[in-house]
Amino acid sequence: MAETEAALREAIVATCRSMAAQGLNQGTSGNVSVRFGDGLLITPSGLPYEEMTPADIVPMDMDGRADHPLPPSSEWRFHRDILRARPDVSAIVHAHPTFCTAFAMCRKDIPAAHYMIAAAGGPTVRCSGYALFGTEELSQRALEALQDRTCCLLANHGMIATGPTLAKALWLAVELETLCRQYAVALQVGRPHILSEAEVAEATERFKSYGPRPKAG
Numbered sequence: 001m002a003e004t005e006a007a008l009r010e011a012i013v014a015t016c017r018s019m020a021a022q023g024l025n026q027g028t029s030g031n032v033s034v035r036f037g038d039g040l041l042i043t044p045s046g047l048p049y050e051e052m053t054p055a056d057i058v059p060m061d062m063d064g065r066a067d068h069p070l071p072p073s074s075e076w077r078f079h080r081d082i083l084r085a086r087p088d089v090s091a092i093v094h095a096h097p098t099f100c101t102a103f104a105m106c107r108k109d110i111p112a113a114h115y116m117i118a119a120a121g122g123p124t125v126r127c128s129g130y131a132l133f134g135t136e137e138l139s140q141r142a143l144e145a146l147q148d149r150t151c152c153l154l155a156n157h158g159m160i161a162t163g164p165t166l167a168k169a170l171w172l173a174v175e176l177e178t179l180c181r182q183y184a185v186a187l188q189v190g191r192p193h194i195l196s197e198a199e200v201a202e203a204t205e206r207f208k209s210y211g212p213r214p215k216a217g
Contacts, residue, residue, distance in 0.1 A: 008034050008041055009054035011166050016049040019095055024173055025049075030095040030158070031073035034166055035083050038062065042079055044070035078139040082162065085143055089162040091169040096158035099180035103127065104153040113183050113192035118203035119175050121150045123195075130155035151176050 003011070015032050019025045028049075033042040039061040047056055047070065058072040062084055066072045073079070079092050103110060110117070110125035117123065128145035131138035142160055145152035151161040151172055161176055163169035186192040195203075 005036060005041070005059075006054065008036055008166075009057045012041060012043060012057050013049075013052050013054055015093065015166050015170050016043060016052060018170060019093065019173070020049050022174055024093075024095040024097045024177060026096070030093075031075050031079070032094070032166070032169075033073075033076075033079040033083070033092045035090040040079060040083055042072050042076055044068075045073050074134040075138075077134065077136060078142045078160070081139040081143060082146065082160075086146070086162070088164065091163050091166040093161045093163075093166075093169045093173045094158060095161075095173055095177075097173075097177040097180075099184055100153055100159040100177050101157070102184065103180050104158060105156055107155045108153075110153070110180060110183055111192075112195040112200045113186060114179060115195065115199070115203040116175055116179050117195070117200060118207040119150065119172055119179075121204065122148055123197060123200040125149070125151060125153060125176065125179070127153040128155055130157075133157065 012032050012034060019030060028046050031043045033040050039059060041057050041059055044056050044058050056070055058066050058068040058070055060066045060072055060076060060080065062080060064080060075094055082089055082092055104127055107127050109127050112123045126145040126149060128141040131141050142152065142154060151159065153159050159176055161169050161173035163172055183192065
């Protein structure tokens with residue numbers, strides 16, 4: 001059953017607060033959106049998560065028009081463009097977690113040093129090229145990095161995680177930050193062994209039914 005607008009608004013606020021509680025974001029950085037009807041619901045610009053209420057969530061159409069007293073996130077464009085280009089995506093989490101952002105600052109892809117790379121949908125998590133936040137160019141860079149992938153890094157910026165639900169997108173954001181942290185530590189220990197394409201493909205097949213799912217009933 002499709003979720004109501006009220007339920008989605010509450011879920012967006014809960015997701016934002018969970019991001020802060022899990023250390024994915026600080027202050028007012030990061031943003032969240034979810035597909036709704038013929039458009040999307042997105043977090044407002046510059047409002048601290050602890051102050052945010054469901055009524056503050058901004059509705060937008062796919063032409064980028066918003067009818068709300070608060071302005072939408074400055075990153076509304078890549079949220080809109082990803083949802084428009086990817087029918088498999090219904091929710092997007094953008095954040096600036098420490099380890100993801102560190103690799104993004106170095107403009108490095110994350111290789112298949114752990115089988116959890118399968119959560120990204122392929123043998124790497126790509127790092128996009130750089131573009132200024134909020135621009136059409138950044139949106140295009142993000143779409144390129146997300147081709148055949150569920151998440152990516154944004155050069156000198158942060159990360160994007162997508163999913164069919166908010167719960168799955170948030171789960172992926174946490175897993176991506178964990179993977180980046182583990183890879184950073186592994187690089188200090190030695191030279192990480194990279195899984196083969198066949199090993200990644202096997203894990204990716206298993207991941208089709210992996211991740212959070214609603215409780216029965």
